[in-house]
Amino acid sequence: MNLVLQTLVSTLVQGSMLALITIGMNLVYGTLRVLNMAQGVMVMVGGIAAWTFVANLGWSPWLAMILAMVIAALLGMLSYAVGISRLIGRAGIDFEMTAFISTFAIASILQNLVQLFYGPRQKDFPALVPGRLQITEGVSITWHQVLTAVIAIAALSALGVFLAKSRYGLAIVAVAQNLDAARLMGIPARRAYVLTMGLAAGLAGLAGVLLAPVYFVSPNMGDLPMLQALIVAIFAGLGSTRGTIIAAYIIGFVQAAVSIFWTSTYAMPVLYALIVVVLIARPYGIAGKPQEARL
Amino acid sequence: MSTNPSTAAAATPRWDAKRLGWPRPRLGIAAVALLVAIVFPFVSPDRSWLSTAALVMITITLAQSWNLVLGYGGVWNFGQLAFYALGAYSAGIIATYLPVSPWVAIPIGGIVSAVIALLLSIPVLRLRGIYVSLLTFGFAEVVRLLIIADQSGVTGGSYGMSGFTGFGFSGENALKINYWIGLGVALLTTLVLFALVRSPLGNGMIAMRDNPALASARGVGQRTYQMVIFAISGFFAGVAGAVYANVFEVASPTLMGLGPMTLIVTMMVVGGLGTITGPIIGTILISFVQMQLQDVPEVRFVALGIVLLIVILAMPRGLVPFISGLWARFEFWMNEDQDWTDDDYEDEPEPETRSSRRAQTEAPKAERTASR
Numbered sequence: 002m003n004l005v006l007q008t009l010v011s012t013l014v015q016g017s018m019l020a021l022i023t024i025g026m027n028l029v030y031g032t033l034r035v036l037n038m039a040q041g042v043m044v045m046v047g048g049i050a051a052w053t054f055v056a057n058l059g060w061s062p063w064l065a066m067i068l069a070m071v072i073a074a075l076l077g078m079l080s081y082a083v084g085i086s087r088l089i090g091r092a093g094i095d096f097e098m099t100a101f102i103s104t105f106a107i108a109s110i111l112q113n114l115v116q117l118f119y120g121p122r123q124k125d126f127p128a129l130v131p132g133r134l135q136i137t138e139g140v141s142i143t144w145h146q147v148l149t150a151v152i153a154i155a156a157l158s159a160l161g162v163f164l165a166k167s168r169y170g171l172a173i174v175a176v177a178q179n180l181d182a183a184r185l186m187g188i189p190a191r192r193a194y195v196l197t198m199g200l201a202a203g204l205a206g207l208a209g210v211l212l213a214p215v216y217f218v219s220p221n222m223g224d225l226p227m228l229q230a231l232i233v234a235i236f237a238g239l240g241s242t243r244g245t246i247i248a249a250y251i252i253g254f255v256q257a258a259v260s261i262f263w264t265s266t267y268a269m270p271v272l273y274a275l276i277v278v279v280l281i282a283r284p285y286g287i288a289g290k291p292q293e294a295r296l
Numbered sequence: 297m298s299t300n301p302s303t304a305a306a307a308t309p310r311w312d313a314k315r316l317g318w319p320r321p322r323l324g325i326a327a328v329a330l331l332v333a334i335v336f337p338f339v340s341p342d343r344s345w346l347s348t349a350a351l352v353m354i355t356i357t358l359a360q361s362w363n364l365v366l367g368y369g370g371v372w373n374f375g376q377l378a379f380y381a382l383g384a385y386s387a388g389i390i391a392t393y394l395p396v397s398p399w400v401a402i403p404i405g406g407i408v409s410a411v412i413a414l415l416l417s418i419p420v421l422r423l424r425g426i427y428v429s430l431l432t433f434g435f436a437e438v439v440r441l442l443i444i445a446d447q448s449g450v451t452g453g454s455y456g457m458s459g460f461t462g463f464g465f466s467g468e469n470a471l472k473i474n475y476w477i478g479l480g481v482a483l484l485t486t487l488v489l490f491a492l493v494r495s496p497l498g499n500g501m502i503a504m505r506d507n508p509a510l511a512s513a514r515g516v517g518q519r520t521y522q523m524v525i526f527a528i529s530g531f532f533a534g535v536a537g538a539v540y541a542n543v544f545e546v547a548s549p550t551l552m553g554l555g556p557m558t559l560i561v562t563m564m565v566v567g568g569l570g571t572i573t574g575p576i577i578g579t580i581l582i583s584f585v586q587m588q589l590q591d592v593p594e595v596r597f598v599a600l601g602i603v604l605l606i607v608i609l610a611m612p613r614g615l616v617p618f619i620s621g622l623w624a625r626f627e628f629w630m631n632e633d634q635d636w637t638d639d640d641y642e643d644e645p646e647p648e649t650r651s652s653r654r655a656q657t658e659a660p661k662a663e664r665t666a667s668r
Contacts, residue, residue: 030426036426036429036430083605084605084609087609088608088609088612091612093613094612094613097425097426098372099608099612101372101426101429102561102565102604102608103605103608103609105558105561105604106558106562106601106602106604106605106608107601107605108554109554109555109558109597109600109601109604110598110601110602110605112554113594113597113598113601114594114598116594116597117594117595117598221554224554228434228437231430231433231434232430232434234430235427235430235431235434239426239427266445267445269437269438269441270438270441270442273434273435273438276431276434277419277431280419280422280423280427280431281418281419281422284422284423284427285423285427
């Protein structure tokens with residue numbers, strides 16, 4: 002019983018985290034048709050920026066969290082301006098492939114720059130709130146985990162409201178749904194692209210700050226979240242927001258269950274095997290549309 | 297090579313690469329390059345150059361195998377390094393535990409990788425485009441994590457395998473012989489790739505990459521073709537890995553991961569994906585530049601990323617197509633009575649409507665992708 006409860010709590014925390022990272026990738030893929038390989042690096046950038054503010058400058062972690070989000074978002078916009086904007090509408094090349102490689106190059110540059118300046122060492126990051134919450138006898142979670150889940154869910158809800166209600170969010174959704182129609186309605190598509198990239202990177206940066214006390218801060222702290230996000234993204238089907246959130250919790254559950262009932266070493270391989278089985282049955286994920294395969 | 301002759305090949309009795317618009321190989325340049333490659337150990341400045349050159353040869357084999365599936369096949373396989381590492385580990389395990397010659401280990405490494413590639417292709421090829429890259433990249437990462445987490449002692453975990461003898465050459469000339477073995481394998485891979493690309497299988501594969509709807513309408517079976525390509529590509533990646541393990545007498549998880557992947561992708565993209573010479577030139581260029589930057593590893597990878605970014609933005613199709621495009625313009629400028637976009641096949645008499653129509657649909661792509 003305790004183990005089951007522990008699994009559920011872990012699912013909630015991990016799933017929210019995964020949703021936060023993957024939703025950005027999905028948003029970018031939905032609007033720009035770019036698989037943003039720099040998403041994992043943005044997680045790392047968020048963590049490292051927050052660490053710099055907290056450990057080097059001694060600022061409050063809460064302020065650092067907001068600043069880290071802003072920095073990651075700015076970097077996301079910059080990576081759009083440098084790496085992607087020039088490839089849009091170019092004749093004679095496969096845009097998805099070139100943009101994929103381009104974001105990959107950006108990820109590599111950023112990661113190695115951070116390694117150059119900060120060194121490969123893992124750095125400690127203080128938990129935002131100390132202490133544990135005792136649920137029942139033998140089951141406790143840290144307040145940090147509670148906070149992670151709360152912030153992640155709040156951010157996701159805010160994103161949902163933003164996309165559904167605000168002028169800019171609606172512009173992003175419109176561009177994702179039908180680029181030509183959106184343009185004819187006078188939506189500046191390029192600005193929607195910049196906004197999407199910024200949003201996605203900002204969410205990843207937030208995830209990075211929340212993950213920092215758990216994973217430590219290091220230049221490759223983004224690799225594992227990136228891999229998990231990729232798995233969630235395939236599982237959900239790219240371009241579907243609701244599917245992503247559902248998939249994130251399912252993946253979070255499987256991972257938590259395998260880690261708790263078996264061993265965390267095999268969490269990733271088991272997940273992968275699961276994905277392969279799902280893809281054999283449903284090649285476009287649980288919520289992706291078969292029309293995604295455009296000729 | 298393949299059991300799948302396309303329907304057009306069945307209609308035309310003779311398969312003529314030239315009439316399909318493939319450019320003629322520049323045998324002279326190729327011969328000179330090969331000669332330089334063969335005598336390189338005698339003129340190389342020191343051991344580190346020769347050692348880099350041996351690695352270059354192995355990397356060319358790997359890059360060509362990847363080029364086959366990514367450049368020609370249009371399958372977004374980003375898990376090729378897993379097959380490379382599997383080949384290396386197969387060779388290492390064979391050398392450690394089995395009393396057979398390392399020469400046997402090389403094809404076995406290839407076959408192991410080919411079988412795993414074939415198995416992986418079953419789920420992968422149900423998907424398209426970006427999903428393929430997600431699944432293959434995930435596969436490579438899982439293989440890497442499994443090797444790192446291996447506690448049984450067979451693969452040595454994160455430290456990798458070493459302590460086996462490899463080819464077992466020793467003394468002054470060991471490195472030279474290893475280099476020549478690498479050269480032989482790279483040459484063989486390139487020749488096979490060349491023959492394959494110009495075969496009916498290769499043409500069907502390219503047609504499928506450029507226009508899947510038309511290709512399937514004309515009887516190119518997507519699944520079978522791509523599975524065959526995947527397996528062949530996996531085979532050569534495995535061979536490259538096995539040669540690596542035997543030459544450098546080590547197999548470790550550092551063969552895989554984001555860093556090595558960036559390296560090889562940069563080599564292919566800089567040279568030009570979907571060309572025969574592109575990966576070769578890219579590999580040589582990047583490898584020797586990297587060698588010069590060996591003392592500053594972080595700067596090395598930053599520089600690599602910047603080069604990749606610049607090339608993909610400035611000339612997305614790579615150096616070789618870019619230069620051959622310039623050369624075509626230059627030739628047009630030299631004899632102005634011809635339009636430089638004209639292709640030779642249109643001037644030829646058309647013997648048969650069906651094959652010539654096929655030639656017209658295929659040749660421009662062939663011209664674009666096979667420019668040497």
